[in-house]
Amino acid sequence: MTALPHVEPLPSQSSVLIVGAGPTGLALAVSLRQLGVDHVLIDRGTGIGPGSRAAAVQPRTLEYLDRIGVGAPLVRAGTKARGFRLHDRDRTLLRAGYEQLDTPHPYILLASQQTTEEQLLTRLEELGGTVHRRHRLLGITPDHPGVSATVAGPDGVVRAVSARYLVGCDGLHSAVRTAAGIAFPGAAREQLFALADVRLKAGTRAAACEDPTFFLSEAGMLLLSPLADGLHRLVAPAAPGSAAPSAADVERLLSERGPAQGAARVTEVAAASTYRVQERVAESFRAGPVLLAGDAAHTHSPAGGQGMNTGIQDSGNLAWKLHAVLSGTAPDALLDSYHHERHPVARELVSFTARFAEAATLTDPPACTRRNALLAAAADTPGITDWIAAKLAQLDIGYTDRPDLGAPRPGTRVCPTLVPPDGLHWTLALPATATTDPPRLPPEHRPLTVRHIPALDTTLLVRPDGYLAAHGVPAAPGEVLARLAGHLPLEPAA
Ligand SMILES: Cc1cc2nc3c(=O)[nH]c(=O)nc-3n(C[C@H](O)[C@H](O)[C@H](O)COP(=O)(O)OP(=O)(O)OC[C@H]3O[C@@H](n4cnc5c(N)ncnc54)[C@H](O)[C@@H]3O)c2cc1C
Structure with missing residues (x-):
């Protein structure tokens, strides 16, 4: 007789119920577990899906993953x-190099989404957490509070x-989102994209491509990016009704749009697949006790490798x-700041990736020539490539634009x-002048x-x-903790 797989009993109540164990839900569960917050994580699927939707992990994400014990193993599993x-x-x-970025991770980490999720799951299990698989959320009803x-x-x-x-x-x-009645305004783009993860025969420029590269020519856009395991990803606009690209389609795209030297095999x-981009941001990230995170x-547009990073x-x-x-x-009002801080980040991301996708998919030859001349000129303008790199690396994200708060600004x-x-x-x-020995803190x-x-x-x-959170605070830890509420982002960022 075959033994049935063990299914952890589902608790009937918890402080936090997390629905969805993709990278966003797993990162939240690991964080809550590390903080000692009681929670339940459910997912309707049977396990981590194979393949690599998200292939690029950005420096800011790695900085956070370091905090929850996932950064180092993920870096070991990926390539830079x-x-x-x-x-x-x-x-x-134009080349937006990450080498100059002020971060412990001055590179794009190429790791499949599957690998990222596996590392998050390993950490969750190390901390004693679990995913309740094959559990589907059907609906929610208020149960005050x-x-x-x-x-x-x-x-x-x-x-x-109940949670x-x-x-x-x-x-x-x-x-x-649907059950909470939160609108998801935006639109689906008409443009279809073809995506293929392929192995290329060594010895050509395409096969030697080590950095994610957008080829922009009159023939159309082509993204060529190495993946972690010796594969390369190609993404290109496709005609309406196109099927998933074949090996011959990929070779043709490379020969028409990619590196001119050497016919790729x-x-x-x-x-291989095709997909259509949606550009939407939920009207609110919070409705009372319900919060939304990640793709929800x-x-x-996945161009630029930002979606999973933003969710984490x-x-x-x-x-x-x-x-x-x-x-x-x-x-409880502190949770309003989650919406106030993250909603503008999502709006800016949608607008930035939309502008980039529009420019990248131009086909009118004079417009392509002007675009490419502009990009080449931008590359020669001091500071532009560093600005682009910091933006893509998500290191420019901050939660305040109030210059009245003085530098360094809270929220940076x-x-x-x-x-x-x-x-x-x-x-x-503490600065050098504050004390010579960091004080020993009591357990509380x-x-x-x-x-x-x-x-x-300071x-x-x-x-x-x-x-x-604040600068110029007292050097006494007890005093800081006693006044912590005064340093929380309880007001919407102006
Ligand atoms: C082609 C492509 C390339 C991409 N490349 C990148 C990249 O390089 N970098 C990047 O940062 N992002 C990239 N992305 C985006 C990235 O894949 C997503 O942003 C990411 O998967 C979002 O994670 P998530 O956890 O929010 O949602 P998901 O990964 O969609 O996970 C949602 C989870 O919820 C579960 N679920 C759904 N409904 C229910 C229910 N009713 N009950 C219980 N469970 C439920 C699902 O089973 C699933 O496990 C790419 C996307 C695509 C399509």
């Missing part, structure tokens, strides 16, 4: 690219789970806030090379780590997600 390139056949128009969710299990039985907060990490077609098509909250950082923004609220350190990222993080602790960074103060940073000229209080 030095930045993005824009080419017209063999001519470099939280919600009650109905969940269909693998045995076909429908159970109720103080429910986070929808359930992707583009989010059932949570495809020895294996590992995956925003979706856009949504989770980084949300996790410590849920912990603060559930542990009684902060009022604190580089981990300046103030080394300590997991998901708050960090109090442990969520605050004290660092002694000689390069500083104290910095850094949030668990790596953003500045």
Whole structure:
């Protein structure tokens, strides 16, 4: 007799119910587990799906993954690219190199989404967490002050789970978003794209391509990017009704649009598909006890490798806030700041990737010539390529545009090379003049780590997600903790 697979019993209540164990839900579960927040993670699927939708992990994401113990193993599992390139056949128009970026990870990490999810899952299990697979969310009803969710299990039985907060990490077609009545305005683009992950015969320029490269010529756009396991990904606009690209299609695209030198040969098509881009941002990332994160909250063109990265950082923004609220350190209103901080990030991302996709898919020859001349001129303008690299690396993301708050501005990222993080602790960074020995903290103060940073000229209080909470605060940890509520982003960013 074959033994049935063991299914963990689904708890009937929890502080947080996470729906969806893609990269966003897994990152949230790992973070909550590390913070000691009781939660349940469900997913309707049977396990991590094969293949690589997201292939690029950006530096800002790696900085957060370092905090939750996933950065180092993921870096070991992936390969590093030095930045993005824009080419017209063999001519470099612009190179956004990551080498100069101020981060412990000055590179794009090429790792399949499957690998990223596996590393997150390994960490979750190390921390004693689990995913309740084959559990589908059917609906939610108010259960003041939280919600009650109905969940269909693998045995076909429908159970109720009550939770103080429910986070929808359930992707583009989010059932949570629909059940919470949150609108998802935007549009689907007409343009169809063809995608193929292929193995190329060695010895040509295409096969030697080491950095994600957009080829922009009158023949049309082609993205050629190495993947972690010796494969290359190609993405190109496709005619309406096109089938998934074959090896011959890929060779033709490379010969018409890619490097001019050497005819590329495809020895294996590992995956091929077509897709249409949707550009949408949920009207709100919060409706009472329901929150949205990842693709459930925003979706856009995958060009530039940003979607999964944004979802993981949504989770980084949300996790410590849920912990603060559930542990009684902060009022429920702190969760409003999740929407106020992350919604503009998603809107900007959709607009940036849309503008890029429009420029990249131009086909009118004079417009292509003007675009390429503009890009080449931009590459020669000091600061432009560094600005582009920082944007794609997501290192430019910050949560305030209030110059009245003085520099360094609360809400700006604190580089981990300046103030080394300590997991998901708050960090109090003291300048040389403050004290010579970091004080020993009593157990109740442990969520605050004290660092002694000689390069500083003022104290910095850094949030668990790596953003500045306040500067010039007292050097006494007990006092800082007692006044922590005063340093929380409780007001919408102006
Ligand atoms: C071709 C392509 C290339 C891409 N390349 C990149 C890239 O290089 N870099 C990048 O950052 N991003 C990239 N992306 C985007 C990236 O894949 C997504 O942004 C990412 O998967 C979003 O993760 P998520 O966890 O929010 O959602 P998903 O990965 O969609 O996960 C949602 C989970 O929710 C579960 N679920 C859904 N409904 C229910 C329900 N009712 N009950 C229970 N569980 C449910 C699903 O089973 C699934 O596991 C790419 C996307 C595509 C299509």
